[in-house]
Amino acid sequence: MILRIDRLQVELPPPTDPDPDGAAAVQELMGGRFGEMSTLLNYTFQSFNFRGRQGARPFYDLVANIAAEEYGHIELVAATINSMLTGASDSGNGDGSLGDALSGVKSARNTQQFIGGGQGALPQDSNGRPWNGDYIFSSGDLVEDLTHNFFLETGARNNKLKVYEMTAHPAARALTGYLLCRGGVHQIAYARAIEKLTGADLTKLFPTPRIPTDKIPECQPHIKRGEHKRLYRFSPDDYREIVAVFNGPHPETGEELEVVDHAPEGALPNDLPPQTAVFAPDYHPEEISEIAARLRSSAGLPEQPTGQVAAAEEEGLADKVKDKLS
Amino acid sequence: MILRIDRLQVELPPPTDPDPDGAAAVQELMGGRFGEMSTLLNYTFQSFNFRGRQGARPFYDLVANIAAEEYGHIELVAATINSMLTGASDSGNGDGSLGDALSGVKSARNTQQFIGGGQGALPQDSNGRPWNGDYIFSSGDLVEDLTHNFFLETGARNNKLKVYEMTAHPAARALTGYLLCRGGVHQIAYARAIEKLTGADLTKLFPTPRIPTDKIPECQPHIKRGEHKRLYRFSPDDYREIVAVFNGPHPETGEELEVVDHAPEGALPNDLPPQTAVFAPDYHPEEISEIAARLRSSAGLPEQPTGQVAAAEEEGLADKVKDKLS
Amino acid sequence: MILRIDRLQVELPPPTDPDPDGAAAVQELMGGRFGEMSTLLNYTFQSFNFRGRQGARPFYDLVANIAAEEYGHIELVAATINSMLTGASDSGNGDGSLGDALSGVKSARNTQQFIGGGQGALPQDSNGRPWNGDYIFSSGDLVEDLTHNFFLETGARNNKLKVYEMTAHPAARALTGYLLCRGGVHQIAYARAIEKLTGADLTKLFPTPRIPTDKIPECQPHIKRGEHKRLYRFSPDDYREIVAVFNGPHPETGEELEVVDHAPEGALPNDLPPQTAVFAPDYHPEEISEIAARLRSSAGLPEQPTGQVAAAEEEGLADKVKDKLS
Amino acid sequence: MILRIDRLQVELPPPTDPDPDGAAAVQELMGGRFGEMSTLLNYTFQSFNFRGRQGARPFYDLVANIAAEEYGHIELVAATINSMLTGASDSGNGDGSLGDALSGVKSARNTQQFIGGGQGALPQDSNGRPWNGDYIFSSGDLVEDLTHNFFLETGARNNKLKVYEMTAHPAARALTGYLLCRGGVHQIAYARAIEKLTGADLTKLFPTPRIPTDKIPECQPHIKRGEHKRLYRFSPDDYREIVAVFNGPHPETGEELEVVDHAPEGALPNDLPPQTAVFAPDYHPEEISEIAARLRSSAGLPEQPTGQVAAAEEEGLADKVKDKLS
């Protein structure tokens, strides 16, 4: 089971200019064959289905623990898409009647983000097709599952690089810069696991595609902080044997790999503003706020919401979006 | 992001007689339209896509927190399927050559559990079709998402009851007994949320289908322990406002609903034995064990695996399975 | 638009022994590529999309009118499947608790008919996969659409013959006997339309597969009544120009084709008994009946239900099913 | 079975300027999860699969009768899409050779409307994916099916509002204005049915999304005519018990709901002009017209087509399209 923490693994910029077609491209990193739903659910299923896990504990712990990190990755991709879509609809007629607020996205690549969704992330790829269970590989054969995972991370790196090249939206770049770094760590982890089991040295395949990670500007801050050589342990008490596999030199830099015995601190999520044209969270969001305040009061909770979000408003960014919407 | 805990939310019995067609039926609770992948990923996406979450915090917290519990549900369904499949293949010729170890499941309903998987759970439904992203509804409109969630839980209850009736395998019954109880709590939570927002009283729809939950023998122990009226908070520090929505009387029993401020203690998972006929985790699992021991030693870890599993062996159950396999 | 008549186009026998795997096979005639959903929706879409329909009125009328008949065909296939599934679950423990009522169908070919459905027809094929819109061909090119339709009816005839051979259940045989006859009429209609437009004589392709329709025992009564040479007009006032295309000799028998200027009389549907194990229509159907009676009374309707169903009960058949269920 | 009437349930404007991307958006109302194919086929299957229908007659009649109305809705959506696509191709080189007539739609969102179709409606959603049978819910459990239907109508309302906002094309607006009104009636009908069965009052959920229907300009004429509180009976003689469920006050206006004992008069469809670039109905439509005239004459039919279409030509609208095409 899991405990959930209401923070992102890395800070994302608040919404700026909307970029619907960019957001459609980022969907590949969510629901594509090599998207984060795939990494999350592949490793999750493999850990669920792991037979003889006591005998193979270091490997079980590795797969299970990386699965836990991947949850945070789909969260980041969703936050990025939502950010890129914010402001893409107009705010309506102002008189409460319905207007042309979505006419600006009639030719957008993925109209279901608006018609079915609330200007939000979908479990779809960049061509608007849903993620499906055929993307999961869980053979139970440990060497084979690890080979798959190495290949999956390689394909994921490829797709992230291309999405990087496709949109320069600040949120997309913050996302891909971070994910390229973290995906690299997982690629190393699986290569190391295969090496420990069979002796085959896959580290010579790094980097694939053959662009060094440190040539990507948005990766550099993370590399400077050491994020490229560090495996976090995403559990209060479990998965302690990852250290038995994740060790030795980093294939690109030669630095020693390290296990961090807790989750990263992360960052507060942005509270993305309502988009009333798509009724998210409502046509009159203030009515919900009033009800929420009343409920909070009845339950003896503080007057202000207890959950924390990034302090976007102080920086005037919410206003900027609001301006755009009015 | 999440922290993962290597425990199940409820205890499952160790493997007994295999039941491949029963396991194929239980797949509906995994990858069917109303399966646990759907509840998990619907609420997860809705929480990711929630706009204006500060203004609607009690509702955001509710959806996000139930999403966290659902992760534990797909884990339980997988463990059940894996348990029901254990022992369904023979152990082979004994001389290391390949034989007819899978001939006994040639007419099983879902042969991919064996051919593609390692006698393991798949992200598929009971007809062997993959779960897909079209099963997710995340409109961003709060009232509508909650209406959906209430309907989803209703459909899920229906399917669990039918799977209950279809197989009496102890693991399947332990699973459905628990999930019916917990799903009922989520159904109540969403009904209450709708009521708080609109005034509509959906509690009169309980139970749907119209069989009282306490008429199901395997639900009774959980009801006795109060699991039917309790919402756990699956987070170290967040989602504190669920209490603002989840309160009032239980629609079936009239007891007061309660929020538990932490996750349930849960139970240790069974360490399901290798199934060498399908190479899970290997054709020679003992080789992996040796490597694992060496790695543990090099890393300065204890000699014995650090992770905990249910003490199946002491009860002779692993032997029973082993006997069957030899 | 349509008016709906609560009668079947032909009489079906009441439920006898259940035949779940036979019902799974009949699903091919519902949701398969050549099933009745395909014939219905192909002709329906072609009629909706017909451009320049005044200039091509006889052909428009033909396609639109056959589409109307096909609605009755999916109705018949559903009724057949539902009939074949009736009695396939047990009636439960008798004490209102939940038991093993579905254990008898755990290995049935299509378990979703029970888990997702209420022992009922699904929009799926015989391998349990859903019908989908890719089965529709609507190019707008009249000659090509007609060529498709001729091919579609040919494929449909093939599949019906095989389902005939696969199950001898009385309902399945009544269904295929009738549909083979009516499908033959549509095949002729499209062949004739192509001939009128291009001069190509497709009637030499009859019958395909090359078994004469009158060699099929269950077709003979319909042939005797002339159903094989008769096109009904399924409209109060429209589609009068079908007669301009559907004329000339029958390709197999040489008899003159004829247009009947109204719908067939048809037959009353059987009122299939509740199956409480799957909660259809409820766990306690008698409660619904009481509510229904009250509502009828409040609305000033007769005490007895106004709709008509086949007089199954008098023949003791409902009892037979009831016996089986208890 | 059905009788088909060659009229639309409401008048649609004749083609004006083409709007291919708008037409791609309207596809969501055809083949999307919440499109009219879904409402039509959900209620149709539920009525086919209804067990114990005599005992639950008012509810059976309600579902069966609404299913009948929905047939007219897919017809309207198709007519709208076809209208919006009319004129989107050029008329070709004029010398009978093939040219660039489709180059203007090379970047259109749904190119299959042109390549596979004849500038026509497809059974697809707004992302170009086919409708499929997984969108149908037919559990057989009456309360649950009705809960689903209420949710389905809610989702459908959401999607219609968004398509309304996405394109201001006159045909799209005429469509959504009408469907929002009629969908609202179905939403009420299902809410009332649930209330009658369980006592739960869902009318407090109206409207969802929370924009009053009368704030939508294109709904107002229909509201004025009372279309928002009226359930038509789409059958010559059957489904008479709908009145037992559909009664009481309208949830938004308080007016008394009423049952109309026949179908609406409706309107004649537009005869959409040929689009020769896509060979619909032919590369030389006049040849078909000549053949049709000959066939009519041979069959003793009047010289002029007997079917009726809207008198578009008198208003010069066909010419306008023709001008555009030349």
Add this chain to the structure above:
Amino acid sequence: MILRIDRLQVELPPPTDPDPDGAAAVQELMGGRFGEMSTLLNYTFQSFNFRGRQGARPFYDLVANIAAEEYGHIELVAATINSMLTGASDSGNGDGSLGDALSGVKSARNTQQFIGGGQGALPQDSNGRPWNGDYIFSSGDLVEDLTHNFFLETGARNNKLKVYEMTAHPAARALTGYLLCRGGVHQIAYARAIEKLTGADLTKLFPTPRIPTDKIPECQPHIKRGEHKRLYRFSPDDYREIVAVFNGPHPETGEELEVVDHAPEGALPNDLPPQTAVFAPDYHPEEISEIAARLRSSAGLPEQPTGQVAAAEEEGLADKVKDKLS
């Protein structure tokens, strides 16, 4: 089994201006229901599954031999798409870091050609959906399979004509001009086969759609060379009985059909230049070239690559693309 020849069946022009949306449209001819994957795999499966082939040898040979030709057609479609995509990305920052090289195709209709693929052809249709096995019809009934094949070729002709009209890119026009000609031959072959078996004369259906093939400028050179009346035998020694079916007059021109007893000479493929922005074949293709040269040398092969490609460079076309990229 097959032998593969590294030549195209017809010459294609080298890359000129990129046309991503045109390439997305051409995908329909690859992975659409009527694309070349469908013709290839339909006839291939029919030949594999042919029962009693000795007794029906001329028909078996016909289907098997046309299947062989179709392999060359998917090759041509792929080459066309790849050609149209060449140059659609920029060449990057020049300093080895990653830039915005794909920003120009962010709004392209099929972004997976870039993100998942290497600016390359995908097994998808023009709406970006994958080809699937449901497009194959292989009933085993010879008359029916041939009827299907005739219809399939008819649909394929329709789609090719529309793609022709949609993009005037030189590669697309070279492709469609050739395929329309060759597809016409297959259409004739199947019509003749049906006629031989049943007497039905389908040649009156030619041409469908009703535009004469010789009205298409890009078909004329092929017609002049006689490609429209010629069936090649794609085998060293087998399929000699095709001549027993493919004979008689051409339906459109009256010329005698002829069998050519070998494959066409074809043309050398263009060696499409690397696209480093998508890492095809690498971020630094010259490194691969060096390795290749070394490997060639070690294996005693000539210094220069032994395989042949079209002499694009001499014509300065590669430079033109190179210029565009720099």
Add this chain to the structure above:
Amino acid sequence: MILRIDRLQVELPPPTDPDPDGAAAVQELMGGRFGEMSTLLNYTFQSFNFRGRQGARPFYDLVANIAAEEYGHIELVAATINSMLTGASDSGNGDGSLGDALSGVKSARNTQQFIGGGQGALPQDSNGRPWNGDYIFSSGDLVEDLTHNFFLETGARNNKLKVYEMTAHPAARALTGYLLCRGGVHQIAYARAIEKLTGADLTKLFPTPRIPTDKIPECQPHIKRGEHKRLYRFSPDDYREIVAVFNGPHPETGEELEVVDHAPEGALPNDLPPQTAVFAPDYHPEEISEIAARLRSSAGLPEQPTGQVAAAEEEGLADKVKDKLS
């Protein structure tokens, strides 16, 4: 383009006892994610999409040439399935009327092999779902495509081993014995290619799953003949540079790898007998034979069919099947 040779790559036994559920399992090797359609079409697309092929010629030749061999593999899988299905239907009533000839397969796992197909192979997997284009990976990045191919062959080996264990039918065993051997060669080829490009030694991963190939009895004859270390060149003149990659010691046996400069001799296919119950190739196959003889005569061909098939009849095997059928 290709030339097709009417021989199988290896001899298969003639039909013996039918094994429908075994045939359903073998479908995984046809249309599963790791089936032969996947290997064939992955390598085919990669070769079509290969950019800069002159510079990377040895690698291009390798992928293109293995693609050619894979065509022969789908042919073998189809022949195996068809063989295993032969005799699974009864021969009918004998009087030309239709009977229960398919009742014996009503509960077979894949009824579409009979209803849609002619007791024949389908492009589906072992759960009856169609192969689809999402199974193709063609990134254009050479290292990545090769990594994928290595993983694909690994997964394919896993699935073949399991199918081997699932059915002992002689045709299935002959198939898997051969394919395991040949797949191993491809696995080596891709490992070697990766090693040549990057230095990474994947040969230490052999065998995966970890059962030595020579422990599989049906592989031994092929190993004795050297099939496990031999890459055939499937082209009259092309792909000569494969020798630059495929060399060095065999990872399991240490023997020197070798390139054979032509295709294998192969074996004649069995002429599988008609199955009249499914109309394959006809309800009266002798009528087709008579027409074929006439056509052959008119075309000046020999009286007897010119194509060659295995001399099954002499061995009395066709009679055995015939006996079973009568």
